[in-house]
Amino acid sequence: MELVERDAAMAVLDGMLAAAVAGKGRVAMVTGSVATGKTELLNTFAERVLDLNGLAITAVGSRAERNLPLGVFGQLLMDAPLVAEESRRAMDLLHEGAQSVPAGPDGAARLDPQIVHGLCTVLLELAQRYPLVIVVDDLDHADPASVLCLAYLARRVRFAPLLVVFSHSGHGRPDEPALELEALSRPPQGAHLTLATLTAEGVRQMAAGVLADDDAGRTAVRWHQLSGGNPLLVAGLIEDHRQILAEGGAPDDEPVAGGHYARAVVSCLHRADPRLARVARGAAILPGAGFLDQLIGVETAQIGQAVRALTAAGILHQGEFRHPVARDAVLAEIDGEERCELHRRAAVLAHHGGAPSRVVADQLLGAGRAEERWAVPVLEDAARWALREGRVDAAMRYLRLAWQACGDEQHRAKIMTTMLRAAWRINPGTSTGYLSELTAALRRGHLRGGDALALTKALLWDGRFTDARSVFEHLNDAGDDLDQEGLTELAIARPLLRSTYPSFFALLRQPAERPPVVSTVASSHRLEAASALATVLTRGPSEKIATAVARILHNSRLDEMSLDTVESALLALTYGGWSDQAASWCDLFVEEAVTRRAPSRLARLSAIRAEVSLRVGDLPAAVRHARLALEVMPPTSWGVAIGSVAAPMMIAATAMGRYDLVREQLDQPVPEEMFQTRYGLHYLQARGRYSMAIGQLHLALRDFEYCGELAGRWQLDTPGLVPWRVDAAEALLRLGRPDRAHKLVEEQLHRCGKENPRVQGMAMRLYAAAGELRHRPMFLRQAVELQTADEYEQARALVDLTGAFQALGEPRRSGMIAQRARALVEKIEAEPLLATLNPEPGGAEDARAQVVASPTPAATLSEAERRVAVLAADGYTNREISKKLYITISTVEQHLTRIYRKLNVTRRTDLPAHLVRDHIVTG
Known part of the structure; x- marks a missing residue:
């Protein structure tokens, strides 16, 4: 290891060496925290002495040789270049001295002073022949007899060409001779050098x-x-x-x-005093010094000194390890059984000392057992806090240990239900391991109320409908024995089942005449959101519901129990026709799920975002969000809800012509029970759309009609859920059965109110296709105007309008609409629609019009002029414009004259198509 930031210390030693060479002996003491470079400094200095034609002899103290009398001093003598006679005399003295020192801590005091004098004289005589440097590293580990001799020698260096350099960590408890060495290393005869850690x-x-x-x-x-x-x-x-x-x-x-x-961390502790290593192990078990004295049996004052030493050595910072790797390395050094016992003792100390439940629970995890009576409640409380903070993995560990330690069957079932709920936040697929045991606990009477309903939710998701029915029967048998929590959960379950698992709705007993008291705000929001979704799917949307749902979302976060609330509220907006609002809210919650590292929630929210993207006509986004949902949570974990993510992907991919992606989804097996859920309706629509796209019209019609049959049976036949009549009508038209198609479309239009403009526009497009050619433009224009929120459905209406004008022999109007349709189709990447658009009529003339119409922005037009320009660009005649805007034909002509001048065009066909598109975006 190279010397860095040690130039000042080296300069001091060089100066002391020069003084020693001049006959003025010196003593230097180098101290510093463990592994701060004392040994490197001394070794480097010894090599410099040799380069300066001096003599350096070295010795190193060792904890393992601390009980070897005169061991360190013997190293010096053996390293010294003594002549034969001197060497024999030195060895005899060493042998005699070692034999005379009795065992025990006070044995060095019995060393014969004459032996000490004789040993030191050998080195003093050697210094008369060579400028001598004696280097002793790790003096604090040297044997007491050697320290005694070194102290004797240091007192006699003043008038000898001798420099003695010692090093020690400064954290031990030196004996009396070592203290004397400390004193001798003070100025003016000595120097005390403290090596700091690096900057x-x-x-x-x-x-x-x-x-x-x-x-x-x-x-x-x-x-x-x-x-x-x-x-x-x-x-x-x-x-x-x-x-x-x-x-x-x-x-x-x-x-x-x-x-x-x-x-390196472990090496530092091996080099340090055993007390430091012991305190470090204690700090690894129980961070902070609050209970260390009781944990490891060391006095508080000594612990404080050790913590300061470990901090100075760079191992600890504010009583804790600087990196988890350092703590883990120290823990790994402790024997397994000893480590478990230390964790157990730490848990007891922390609990009785009033430490937070998380601290106590972590110690219980380290111990691997929870035998104390208070352990299970502490673990449960720690799990609740962990779930609130989004630390689901930690919560699962706490709960698993609590479940293992709990001896009460009913309590064990409750703990396992909490584990089930927590597992859902990571991956619902992992919850299957709890279902059988919880079902058995239910039959034994150990699972009640809200916990039983949590089991039902997991069973339904997993497609275990038979077991779910038995749970419902058990709840019905419980009757009025349900507690307040159970009644609340039952009230929330009813609208959720109504919306998602309608075939099970009838199995729940009717609620009591007096509604349950909802004790928490979170439960109130869950109930209100679930009821809003059920209302939208059974009765249709209303502004009152939209306001209530927005309020709920504004006050919701993805904490322990809120995903049901958020999911129900977002779906109420989506199915209610407020997809733009749903998109904004969904993006916020997706971002929160990413921040909280909640994969299950991210996947389920991404599936909703895919459905929302589909309903606004953003086909690439629908595929992208659905892909993310399936990447975060694999298909096997979706259970019967696989339809919620596969359907929007298949519908969007079909519209984009990406049939390979659709087939990839259709090749994935789905649970048969899915078709008893709301998810099955979406899946049937998606499969039917694909079948219709590849020409399998009878298969498509069968799926659409089966979808309608189920929706009617479940009383979920609302336009906002799945407009199956529109899809069936399109299949019937392609099969050459316009009468049946016309009837379905009329029925769909009758069911659509002003709250369903998207579905009304879809139906109006099919109504035009099933009607007379001369009336088609009128109905298709209405369809285009109704589809301002769904770019894909608007593009379909525009493509049909293009074809209608072509069939009516109006190439000018057809070309203008085709420009607008093509721009929209290219934006949403709907390749099959693009293929149906014929080349723009007019050839070079239309090409010239596009070039002329593009450069001047529409922003130069007044509002009245812009309204006229938009309708004119959309192909309306002057008479039609006057009727729509309630102005005279003359006024329309005057507006057009000014419009042509401002936009630098000469006729109606030169008006840029983007006028209409800009109007849709900003209108």
């Missing part, structure tokens, strides 16, 4: 050969934070960085702290 600039210098210049400064600052400037820890981080590069990786903004860093 951020020092870390940058160490890393200069590894990091690029642009990254060195930023990364060095982070490395300094992770290491506290400890050179050994910095070296570990550098090696981890090198390893990432060698493996072909590219380090990201957060530096890697890996195996080399972990080993």
Whole structure:
């Protein structure tokens, strides 16, 4: 390890060496935290002595040899270039001295002073022949007898060409001779050098050969934070960085702290005093020093000293490890059984000390058992907080241990129900492992009320309808025994079943005459949102519902229990025809799901966003959001709800001509039980649309009619859910059965009020197709005007309008509408529609018109002129414009004259098509 930021210390040692050479002996004491470079400094200095023709002899203290009398002093004598006679005398003295020191901490005091004098005289005589430097590293680990001799020697260096350099960590409890050495190393005869950890600039210098210049400064600052400037820890981080590069990786903004860093931390503790290592292990078990004295049996004062030493060494910061890797490395050093026992004791101490439930629960997890009576409630409370904070994985660990430790069957069932709910937030597919045991608990009478309904929800999602029916029967048998929570959950379940699993709605007993008291705001919102969705799907939308749903969404967040609320509210907006509002809200909640790292919620919200995108005609977005939903949560985890994500993808892909993507979805098996749910209606529509697109009209008609049969049976036959009559009418028209098609379209129009302009526009397009040719433009214009919120359906109406004008022999109008249709079709990537558009009539003349019409913006027109220009560009005659705008034909002509002049065109056919498109976007 290279020396960085040690020039000042080296300069002091060089000056002391010069004084020693001049016959003025000196004593230097180098101290510093563990692994701060004391050994490197002493070794480098010893090599410099040799370069200056001096003599350096070295020794190193070792904890393992601390009970070997005169072991360190013997190293010095064996390293010294003694003549044979001196060597024999020194060895005899060492042997005699070692034999005379009795065992025990006070044995060094019994060492014969004559032996001490004789040993030191050997080195003092050697210094008369050579300028001598004696280097003793890790003095705090030296045996007491050697320390006694070194103290004797240090007192006699003043008038000898001798420099004695010691090092120690400064965190131990030195004996009396060592304290004397500390005193002898003070000025003027000595120097006390304290090596600090590196600064951020020092870390940058160490890393200069590894990091690029642009990254060195930023990364060095982070490395300094992770290491506290400890050179050994910095070296570990550098090696981890090198390893990432060698493996072909590219380090990201957060530096890697890996195996080399972990080993460096452990190495620091192995070098340190055992008390420091013990405190570090205690801090790894229980962060913070509050209970460490009781946990590891060390006095509070000593713990404070050790924590300060570990902080100075760069291992701890504010009582905790600087990186989780460091803590894990220290924990790995503790024997498994000992570690579990320490965690158990830490849990007890933390609980009785009033620590938060999360702290206690983490200790119980570390112990792997929860035997105390208070453990299960603490684990449950920690799980509740973890769920509120979005830490679902942690909550599952707490709950699993609580379930294992709980001895009460009913309580165990409740804990498992909470685990079921938590698992749903990650992946509903993982909940299947709980269903059988919970169903058995229900039969034994251990599952009640809201917990039983949570089980029902999971069973229905998983397609286990037989088991779900038995749960409903059990709830009905419970009758008035349900508690308040159970009654509330039952009230919420009714509209949810009505909307999603309508075949089960009749199984729930009728609510009591007095509605249940909803005790929390969250439950109130869940009930209101579910009721709003059920109302939209059974009776249709209303402005009152839209206002209520917007209020609910404004006050909702994706916390522990709110996804049902958000999902119901978003679907109420979607099916109610407020897709633009649904899109904005959905995007906000998708962003929150990403932030909270809630994959199940992200997937389900993305599926809704795909449906919303489909209803506004954004086909690429519908495919993109559906793909995301299936990537975040695989098809096997969707259960019967697979139709909610597969359907919008298939419908959008069919409209885009991406039939391979549709076939990919159709090849995925779906549960048969899906067709007993709302999701099945969407799937039937999507499959029928694809069959119709590839010419399998009878199959398409069968799916549409079956969809209608189910919707009617379930009393969900509202235009906003699935407009199956429009699809069936289109299939019938292609099959050459216009009468039946006309009847279905009229029925659909009769069911559409002003709240369903999108479906009304779809029906109006088919009404035009089933009627007489001369009336088609009028109905298709109405369809275009009704479809301002759905670009795909508007494009279909425009394409049909283009064809109608062509069939009526009006190429000018046909060409103008075709321009507008083509721009819209290209935007939404509806390739099959694009293929149906004939080349624009008029050839070079129309091409010239497009060039002339494009440069001048419509913003130069007055509002009255813009309204006339829009209708004229859309192909309306002057008489038709006058009727629509309630102005005279003369006024229309005057407006057109000014419009032609402002836009630099000479006739109606030169008006740019984007006038109409801009009007739709801004109108």
